[in-house]
Amino acid sequence: AQSVTQLDSQVPVFEEAPVELRCNYSSSVSVYLFWYVQYPNQGLQLLLKYLSGSTLVKGINGFEAEFNKSQTSFHLRKPSVHISDTAEYFCAVSLTGTASKLTFGTGTRLQVTL
């Protein structure tokens, strides 16, 4: 079975500073990797996904992530954060194939302050 570990439950950062949210996964088979964001009282919105190809993936709102197969990691980065980036971020994996089941990490709360 696959699993996802988000090492940091909370990440405080000042506005305009860079940030990295860490994600490691475990799976014996190939997986697809995703990052979702959840704002208060809302559903999840996809930031970016890795299916295959280039290991550097660019997403919405200036976020990017790099797939590292040897370290089984998929860390999310943004060079300069804004107050509006304050939210919960979830890393997720799904098995390749036809099923849509996503296995989520426990989430990282990004708190951006002035």
Next chain:
Amino acid sequence: KAGVTQTPRYLIKTRGQQVTLSCSPISGHRSVSWYQQTPGQGLQFLFEYFSETQRNKGNFPGRFSGRQFSNSRSEMNVSTLELGDSALYLCASSLQGAGNEQFFGPGTRLTVL
């Protein structure tokens, strides 16, 4: 294009009752998945339906069930509610399956008293 809609948005029930939640996927999407989100357990997969068939199921008791209609709309039902069923229930739709973006609805907040 309209997003995923879920009804109702908020629900309060008492222990022992049953509840039905509804999800309308994005037009053209045939896959609908349900997730439970709680502070303690996080986001957990309940089940996925594709073309009216349950294609995948998570580790939840049989009190949790679902179905999908021919228009891809889906419902989930929880019988004999327990306090621990209090959660945000999220529905997601996608075109086909793995690799396709899943679009999430705003969720139904269920409170069991």
